[in-house]
Amino acid sequence: MLFHVARCVGQLAVALVGIVTVAFFLMRAIPGDPALYMLGDFATVEALATLRARLGLDLPVWQQYFVFLFRAVQGDLGTSVVTGQPALTEIWAAVPPSAALAVSGMLVAVVIGVPLGVVAAVRQGSAVDVAVMLVALGGISFPVFWVGLVAILTFSHALGLFPALGASSDAGFWTALHHMVLPAMVLGLSVSAYIARLTRSAMLEVLGVDHIRVARAMGVPERRIVWKLAFRNALIPVLAVIGVTFAWSLGNAILVEAVFSRPGLGSTILKAILARDYQLVQAGVLVLAAAVVLLNTALDLLYGAIDPRLRRS
Numbered sequence: 001m002l003f004h005v006a007r008c009v010g011q012l013a014v015a016l017v018g019i020v021t022v023a024f025f026l027m028r029a030i031p032g033d034p035a036l037y038m039l040g041d042f043a044t045v046e047a048l049a050t051l052r053a054r055l056g057l058d059l060p061v062w063q064q065y066f067v068f069l070f071r072a073v074q075g076d077l078g079t080s081v082v083t084g085q086p087a088l089t090e091i092w093a094a095v096p097p098s099a100a101l102a103v104s105g106m107l108v109a110v111v112i113g114v115p116l117g118v119v120a121a122v123r124q125g126s127a128v129d130v131a132v133m134l135v136a137l138g139g140i141s142f143p144v145f146w147v148g149l150v151a152i153l154t155f156s157h158a159l160g161l162f163p164a165l166g167a168s169s170d171a172g173f174w175t176a177l178h179h180m181v182l183p184a185m186v187l188g189l190s191v192s193a194y195i196a197r198l199t200r201s202a203m204l205e206v207l208g209v210d211h212i213r214v215a216r217a218m219g220v221p222e223r224r225i226v227w228k229l230a231f232r233n234a235l236i237p238v239l240a241v242i243g244v245t246f247a248w249s250l251g252n253a254i255l256v257e258a259v260f261s262r263p264g265l266g267s268t269i270l271k272a273i274l275a276r277d278y279q280l281v282q283a284g285v286l287v288l289a290a291a292v293v294l295l296n297t298a299l300d301l302l303y304g305a306i307d308p309r310l311r312r313s
Contacts, residue, residue: 015293016286017069023285024068028061028278068282077286078279080272087283090268095287098264101187102253104180106246108188109195114238116192117199122226124204132196139193144252148186148259155182165261183260187252191245198241202234209233246295250288 052058056067071078077088120132156164162182206212207230215225254266265284272280 016289019289019293020069020072020282020286021065023282023289024065025061028064072286077283080277080280082272082275082277082280087279088287090280091265091283091287094263094265094268094284097262098250098253098257098266099291100180101183101256101262101264102246102250104184105187105191105249105253105256106242108184109191109245109249110242112188113192113195114199117196117238118203118226118231120196120200121203121207129200132200136193136196139190140197142190144186144190145255145259147190148183148256151182151186152259179262183256183262186259187249187256190252191249194245194248195238195241199234199238202237203230206230206233244296246292250292 049058056064059067068078075088077086077091079085080087080090083090116132116136120129123129152164155161163179164182165179203226207226212225212230215229216222220229253264254269256262257264257266258270265288269281269284271277272284
């Protein structure tokens with residue numbers, strides 16, 4: 001078990017370094033000069049050179065990279081070139097609304113997707129199975145921003161059930177929750193399609209094994225067979241797809257935030273990219289990557305707890 005934990009932690013560190021490295025060099029491949037953005041088009045050459053030196057932009061890219069890694073290990077992700085505030089502080093301020101949206105969307109996705117997948121597997125070939133797969137196909141096919149716009153037109157403008165825009169930061173709990181329902185449903189529905197399809201596939205595979213046939217021949221109630229025997233064995237691939245789709249839902253949450261005008265990491269990182277704010281973008285990517293990789297590592301450890309055979313693989 002200790003070896004399994006050490007391997008997961010090592011994979012976590014390698015993944016984080018790789019993601020941050022790609023983000024670092026991609027940002028510097030984007031045309032534009034942060035110093036020119038800050039000082040304006042009428043800045044003098046001397047002023048631009050001074051600001052570049054202060055920001056460390058006069059160094060070769062490879063030197064900038066190692067300076068960034070050295071400071072990141074110490075917890076210093078630099079200072080935003082636009083606001084002058086620590087980049088990590090600004091990113092952490094934008095995390096709560098995005099995390100709340102992503103978690104709410106995943107709860108909706110799991111509550112909808114897992115039962116639908118189980119029912120479709122149990123009723124394989126029936127009208128229920130076909131209907132569930134058609135709904136899942138639609139959820140995969142339609143872009144989340146299009147679903148968001150349709151939801152706004154239907155539930156906000158036509159029916160007036162939910163607000164179309166995000167709540168202000170000083171809104172009360174119930175007001176914020178009311179504003180959260182529609183974005184969470186839009187995000188969750190798009191993710192639930194993937195969960196339903198893989199849950200159905202995993203359940204069909206398990207329902208066809210010998211010990212399930214033996215349990216049915218012995219007269220074990222069907223409900224117990226489905227939820228106690230089959231679903232437990234299908235849990236590992238279901239957890240895997242939940243982890244993968246949560247990472248995907250974080251990206252979709254940025255689109256949902258834009259559609260519903262909600263504050264969060266999406267708007268913060270987008271503004272930083274447009275402003276060539278390298279430090280803020282790198283901090284945002286690092287926080288997002290850490291969240292995704294930590295979740296996948298936690299799921300790997302959970303797999304080992306559920307199935308001891310995976311610890312030795």
